[in-house]
Amino acid sequence: MGRWEPDARGRMAQAALELYLDPGYEQTTVADIAERAGVTERTFFRHFADKREVLFSGSEQFQRVVLAAIEAAPEGAPPLDAVAAGMDAAAAALQSQPDPTFPRRRAAVIAANPSLQERELLKMATLATASARALVARGAEPGEAAVAAEAAGAAFRLAFERWTTSDEPLDLRALVADGVARFRALA
Template sequence: MSVTVINYDLGMGRWEPNARGRLEQAALELYGERGYEQTTVAEIAKRAGLTERTFFRHFADKREVLFWGQGALQELLVQAVADAPGSAAPIDAIAAALEAAGARFQERREHSQQRHAIIAANAELRERELIKLASLASALADALRLRGVTDPAASLAAEAGLAVFRIAFDRWISDTGRPDWAHVIRESMDELKTVTAGSSRANTR
């Protein structure tokens, strides 16, 4: 961690109203206008009307502007799995967690669209996104194990849930009709169950 991460600019106050949100919005605008690789931290800070030191108080680097919310999302999903009814099957507990994330996504759909386009255009960011998703799947599997689900069921349910999440997200983000997140998740999960049920019937013949 560099020194600038923990130092404060003594020439300015230590508090700026909604500094994180302003920096995030400035970064998304610049990444969209100029490209992720061509945008510097200095430019992001300037667009937000803040200093570079303020930037580094909120983000480790310009990449993390796109990923800082992952921790909060993971906490939300893990808690939702824990709160699912005890009788819920592992995949249904995961489905309930994915639906619980609906309000978070629905409120920030435009932001999600911007972020999605930026990540899709950059190989480094796509790799980072895959790492984050793998971490999320691991956390969900751990949450299922705490409910008493053993492996391989816990890992399979978590990985299947993340596959549904990725497909549902792509459908939700690309639909111009502003679909409801929970509805898209339920549809995608139902399609998964239909596919797996069909495979099970075929295997028993």
């Protein structure tokens, strides 16, 4: 494949994911990714800060989807309902990705590497903090906003884990909604 083929970023993400699964994340270098994608290392670094960012480069967009849905929730909606709408929007976005296998493969790579697990937890903690701020901006009391954001985040994480590890095709949105409903029942 020539260097000037379109969608270098997509090719690099695909190549990285394939290499992270075999031979493994730790064994894969940026040079390996660039070679498999048919680009130079310099091109790789124009798109990603390091090899870890291939897996986390969508975090900001993911957060924007959640926060936009929280903001768009009906006026007067309880904090948990508003943040659940954000998690539902995130689930819908994940389910509609062009490559439906990407989330499952990405999750497998992260599950196999403790430093990537730590980064994933940090991403979700950052999302919970941003979600709580968005709820406060809607008028929620800060403590209630924090609890709602953490609860919906936990429901999302558990649903996502089940979705990515199941051998059956599951609906992520339904799993998230079920998780939020279970939290309500416990509360």
